[in-house]
Structures are given as structure tokens and as C-alpha cells.
Amino acid sequence: MICRRVRDVKRFLVMDVLEKAQAMERAGEPVIHLEVGEPDFAAPRAVLQAAVDALQRGETHYTHSLGLWQLREALCAYYAKTYGVSDLEPDQILVTSGSSPAFLVALSTLMDHGEEVILSNPHYACYPSFVSFLNGVPKLVPVEEEDGFQLRAEAVRRAIGPRTRAMLINSPSNPTGTLMDKEHLEALADLGLWVLSDEIYHGLVYEGRAHSILEFTRKAIVFNGFSKLFAMTGLRLGYLVVPKDLVRSMQALMQNFFISANSVSQRAGLAALTVPEVQDDVSRMVRIYDERRRFMIQRLRAMGFGIAVEPTGAFYVFANAKKFSSNSLALAFEILEKAHVGVTPGVDFGSRGEGYLRFSYANSLENIAEAMDRLERFLAQRNP
Numbered sequence: 043m044i045c046r047r048v049r050d051v052k053r054f055l056v057m058d059v060l061e062k063a064q065a066m067e068r069a070g071e072p073v074i075h076l077e078v079g080e081p082d083f084a085a086p087r088a089v090l091q092a093a094v095d096a097l098q099r100g101e102t103h104y105t106h107s108l109g110l111w112q113l114r115e116a117l118c119a120y121y122a123k124t125y126g127v128s129d130l131e132p133d134q135i136l137v138t139s140g141s142s143p144a145f146l147v148a149l150s151t152l153m154d155h156g157e158e159v160i161l162s163n164p165h166y167a168c169y170p171s172f173v174s175f176l177n178g179v180p181k182l183v184p185v186e187e188e189d190g191f192q193l194r195a196e197a198v199r200r201a202i203g204p205r206t207r208a209m210l211i212n213s214p215s216n217p218t219g220t221l222m223d224k225e226h227l228e229a230l231a232d233l234g235l236w237v238l239s240d241e242i243y244h245g246l247v248y249e250g251r252a253h254s255i256l257e258f259t260r261k262a263i264v265f266n267g268f269s270k271l272f273a274m275t276g277l278r279l280g281y282l283v284v285p286k287d288l289v290r291s292m293q294a295l296m297q298n299f300f301i302s303a304n305s306v307s308q309r310a311g312l313a314a315l316t317v318p319e320v321q322d323d324v325s326r327m328v329r330i331y332d333e334r335r336r337f338m339i340q341r342l343r344a345m346g347f348g349i350a351v352e353p354t355g356a357f358y359v360f361a362n363a364k365k366f367s368s369n370s371l372a373l374a375f376e377i378l379e380k381a382h383v384g385v386t387p388g389v390d391f392g393s394r395g396e397g398y399l400r401f402s403y404a405n406s407l408e409n410i411a412e413a414m415d416r417l418e419r420f421l422a423q424r425n426p
Contacts, residue, residue: 051171055390056400059374063384074413076401077374077384079216079358081273085310086323089272092313096306105302107293109137109281113308116315117281124244125254134284136292137303137311141242141267141280145172147295148263151288152236153178153207159238160201160209162193164360164388164395166216166240181206184394187362190351191218195229208236214243214252217391217400218360219353224253231259239264242280243356245271245324248332250354260285268307270356271324272314277307331357334403334410341414342401345421357404360388364397366421374399381420383413 063073114132122128138144155177163182170180185191213222239255267280348362367373370387388398
């Protein structure tokens with residue numbers, strides 16, 4: 043018999059779309075992927091070389107449970123340089139095998155049975171599953187398209203109850219691409235709740251500047267990693283930044299459940315932070331993403347999709363498709379089957395995402411242009 047907490051984990055719908063698309067490709071049908079949230083670039087050359095060098099040196103053993111000391115030192119320096127957060131110590135950094143295990147470690151430490159974590163609606167699809175799996179309660183706060191899907195302090199304050207433990211924020215956001223400004227983050231920090239801040243898309247910002255929650259409060263846990271900015275998804279390298287008094291408890295979980303993150307990936311991550319030419323590679327990727335972003339927004343608007351506030355971070359456009367269908371899952375599969383373009387149904391991101399589609403521009407401009415052409419033809423035939 044499968045236990046309840048596993049039975050209650052909802053399917054990740056974007057993976058259903060992807061797996062259907064892959065089956066179509068195996069049958070010889072050409073699909074353009076705009077559904078997956080994964081950089082299409084290879085990791086920078088210096089990052090790859092650092093991994094090769096580590097293998098050749100035989101660095102295939104356990105590291106410290108918190109991660110390589112040199113990597114944690116480099117992360118402290120990175121937060122000081124990028125955000126002006128200059129008082130972090132290496133022992134406040136916990137290196138993990140991607141950011142998803144980091145959520146399980148942090149929530150297990152902070153949240154007791156039945157306690158609430160406030161999430162925006164829409165939200166990254168897996169957040170409620172993380173909370174519910176650990177017997178917590180996701181408490182959803184609606185955000186509005188016309189407001190750029192900003193999580194407002196006033197709405198969070200109204201949602202706070204006696205069992206509310208924390209809020210979870212994500213800026214730049216998946217699925218909306220929204221970048222929260224300094225004033226909103228500061229107002230959220232002033233509420234006094236624990237703030238769990240997912241900063242995995244930091245660096246992928248095209249207008250404005252991303253602020254870390256650590257600029258405004260230390261009653262916070264930061265989630266970040268190397269997957270998105272450095273195109274290192276398969277190397278599975280993330281990290282937590284936590285207050286000193288939580289480290290030992292989280293470290294005990296790390297030791298019991300994970301032992302340590304991948305040693306070779308940690309050397310690659312160190313190179314990502316310390317080899318100067320890596321920043322040139324990252325800057326090039328950001329310029330290309332921005333070009334794709336502008337192109338995709340223009341084409342989607344011309345087709346009739348609603349984009350009230352342009353996304354300025356990550357690599358997603360969360361487009362209002364209610365003009366075409368109120369069932370985003372059915373529409374996503376119809377687009378896949380008839381136009382051979384993979385897109386993500388908005389309902390994957392919560393009830394307030396219904397009627398939207400998420401388009402990823404982590405694909406070449408040539409492929410995006412072809413996908414937009416296919417989508418335009420599909421819509422013209424569907425709604426003559």
C-alpha cells in the first residue's frame with residue numbers, strides 16, 4: 043500500500059507534456075520545445091574543464107557535508123559583491139544536489155505538522171508538493187496579472203493566521219517572469235514572518251536589478267544554485283544560505299539523507315564563480331535571452347495572447363490564453379498534437395494559472411520563430 047503523502051503528490055504537468063512530445067519525436071514528428079524550463083546553452087567551457095580536471099585528479103569522494111570550503115567561501119564573496127551582504131560566513135552555506143533537496147531540508151527544519159507556508163497563486167508547480175509532503179499546509183494568496191503577479195505585503199498580512207510559519211517567494215518568478223522590486227521585498231520582510239526566498243533565476247534579469255531577501259532581513263532562508271544562470275542543470279548543484287542557529291540541525295539532515303553533494307559538480311561550481319571568462323559567457327547568454335524575450339512577447343501579442351506586464355526575468359512568458367480556451371491543459375495538448383509545439387498549461391502553477399500558457403524562450407531564436415509561425419497557423423485554422 044502506498045502511503046497517503048505520496049499518493050497526494052500531484053503530477054508535474056509540464057513533464058506530461060514533455061513526455062508526450064518525446065513520444066511524438068520518437069515517431070518521427072518534429073516538435074519545438076517551449077515547455078521545459080532548462081537553458082539550451084552548454085555550460086561555460088571553464089566550468090566543463092573544471093569538472094574534467096576534477097575527474098582526472100580522482101576527486102570522486104565524499105566532501106564535507108556542507109560542501110567544499112572553497113566553494114562556500116566563493117559563495118560568500120559572491121553575495122557580498124552582488125548584493126552587499128558582506129557578513130555571511132562559509133558555515134552558513136549548505137551545498138546541495140540541486141535546489142529541490144534544499145527545499146526539503148529547509149522545510150523539514152522549519153515547519154511542524156500542520157503549520158502553514160504562504161505561497162502566491164500562481165506559483166512554481168512543485169512548491170505545494172514540498173510543503174504538503176512534509177505535512178504542512180500551503181496557503182495560497184492570489185496575485186494579479188495586471189499587477190505583474192506581484193505578491194503584495196497587504197495580501198500576505200491578511201492571510202497570516204495562528205499556524206502560519208513562513209512565506210515562500212520567488213523573484214524572478216517561475217512561471218511569470220516577474221521581478222519583485224525593492225519596495226515590495228522590503229515590505230514583505232517587515233511582516234516578521236520567516237521568508238523563504240527562491241533566488242534560482244537571479245542573474246537572468248533584463249530590466250531592473252534582482253535583490254536578495256538578505257538585503258532586508260536575516261529571518262530568511264535563501265535557495266539558489268547553478269542550474270539556470272550557468273546552464274548547469276544536469277550537474278545538480280544548489281545551495282542554501284541560512285542563519286547560524288539553523289545550520290547544525292540542517293546539517294544533520296544533510297548527513298543522514300544526502301551525505302554530500304557531488305564532488306565534481308562542486309569543482310565546476312567553484313569555477314563558475316571564480317574564473318573571470320565565465321562571466322563573459324553568462325553575459326552573452328543573458329543578451330541572447332533578452333533578444334528572444336522581446337521577440338516572443340511581440341509575436342504572442344500579435345496573435346492575441348494577453349501580456350499585461352512584460353516579464354523582465356527568468357526565461358518565461360506567462361501569457362493569458364483565455365481568448366482561445368478556458369482549459370489550459372487541453373489547449374496545451376491540442377497545440378502539441380496539431381502544431382507540434384510544446385507549451386506548459388497554466389493550471390500546472392495553481393488554480394489562478396488556469397487560462398494561461400507558459401512559453402519558455404530557452405530555445406534558439408530560429409526555433410522560437412518557427413514555433414510562433416506554427417502557433418499562428420494553428421490558431422488561424424482553429425478560429426477561422
